[in-house]
Amino acid sequence: MIKILRTIVKTALLLIAISLVSFLITFLAPSDAAQIMLEAQGNLVTEETLSVKRAELGLDRPVLVQYGDWLGGALRGDLGRSFKSGKPVRQELLNALPNTALLTIVSTVLSVILAIPAAMMSAKRKNGLLDGALGAVSYILISFPSFFVSLVALYIFALKLGWFNVIGGDRIRDAVLPIGVLSITTAAWMTRQVRSLLLKEYSKDYVFACRSRGAGEGYIMRKHILKNCMLPISTLVGISFASILGGTLIVENVFNWSGMGQLVMKAITNRDYPVIQGYVIFMSLSLLVLNALIDMLYLIVDPRVRAGTEVAGER
């Protein structure tokens, strides 16, 4: 119980630090908010109008005061207003959320469903035909940029075979290609990682003991090795989730899928900093929550973690 509390406190502290970084990154920008807003509204930009606008926006106050203000708003779910549309950032993000959430969640689940059996089959017959084939496929997939894989998929399945529409139509059908690309590229990476975890576990004494008492290879793999590898695998799921979040930026662009990725790319073009900030915070928050959930799940499920003993493969 104390450990669960500790996880929660740690997550909360990290979240505050994340918000600070997300707030501060806008200071890397070559021009500040006042200037952008003036330009966006087509006003003349002079020293005078700038300083008036800065005072109006509160940009002349110390950074920490500004941050405190912004954080206070953010905690109440107010991420400020978009420079471009003037709408609250929260609303813009929430509008785009369902589309991106659909891609992310389905792809994460699918990549796990694909990767674990593939890794088990590879590890069972190391250097066998199947292992070689899966290894080659995953090697190729991880060495191509994901936008290339997406473009090829778009070319073959949408343009040449005509199975899918290039420009919008049926939402579920349109989701097939982006989800397919995201989950397959992530699964390729994950298969390699899980395979090496399983192989490492394979060389341990208890596997030999199991085998000598007559347990079948499949049984050992499922009931012993996989089970013992679940902790590092769950860490991998967290990493995959993060990379899928990043991947949505790419696939949404290629497949013209109007989600948060498209929203933030537009915001970047328009120098719409509040939207970028809100996006970064939201994405980090969802990663943080997932990782905290995995940690807590582990505390509940795995007696070794609860007791604080060392677990195989833990970094």
Next chain:
Amino acid sequence: MKGNGKKSVLFAGALVFAVVLVSVLGQFIMPCDPQKTDLSISLLSPNSAFWFGTDKLGRCIFSRILAGAPNTVLSAVIVTAASFAIGTFLGITAAYFGKLYEKVVMTATTLFQAFPKFILIVALAGIMGTGLKNSIIALTLVYWVPYARVSRSLVLEIKHIDYIKAAQICGAGPMAVLFRYILPNIAAPLIVECMLDIGGVILSLASLSYLGLGSAKPAIEWGSMMSEAKQVMLQAPWGIIFPGIAIFIVVSAFNYFGEKLGESFYSDRRKTADTVNKGRCLNRPEPDEPGSSLKNRSAKMFGGDECQDRKTPVK
């Protein structure tokens, strides 16, 4: 090092060398001017004059790939080298000096790891504005983190070994100890990490350019070439295929080299000592490294057992 293993490392190294050589010198052997537009020959399919075809504006894709190589490959090398330098410096000094400084550095790494990597890169590059220099900065700001963590844990492992103490007793200052005695001994796994990272950096960089955040317009970059070619993908798929293959070749060459280097490094270790294997990066240096012979000497000098330090728990 086993003969066979050594050969494959050399082969992989030669491959990487060739890739780098072509990307540096390729611009001098280009058949055409990569910037010369000629609408009368736009969208030609690959032929004897234009090996990889021409793009929308009639520019030779083969020449553009060669001209774009330095932008992609050398930037990735710069990012990796800078991340290595910054991360390793922070990591080893943190481990060596400890106290508050270590806490600050480690908190910073935890914080950076809490962001989905690619999303942070895109946000940083997007806010700083388009341009190769900004992309390099954005990537470095994200990629230094693993080096800091890995190098710190490596230093913690060897910090208490006798030869370090011997150096300290002989009057070596902290910087001398760190850079002349500790760094050579932890360099090998870090270099493996570097090689494995370059591929990832190239992919991220190309993705940034694809999204329009990488190099600015007149500069030639593979990712932005592909994003331009996307509009005419149906008529001229070669505009996407060839830059994609170029990226694949470069990325897989570096990945292959990194993997082989890591393997040979492991098999060495496995022969010398039966240590707990804690992930690919927490390994000890090769025994034939200059620093290690020093270690052996100091071990003998102090009557220590050569293998004793290997039992130091990994932190």
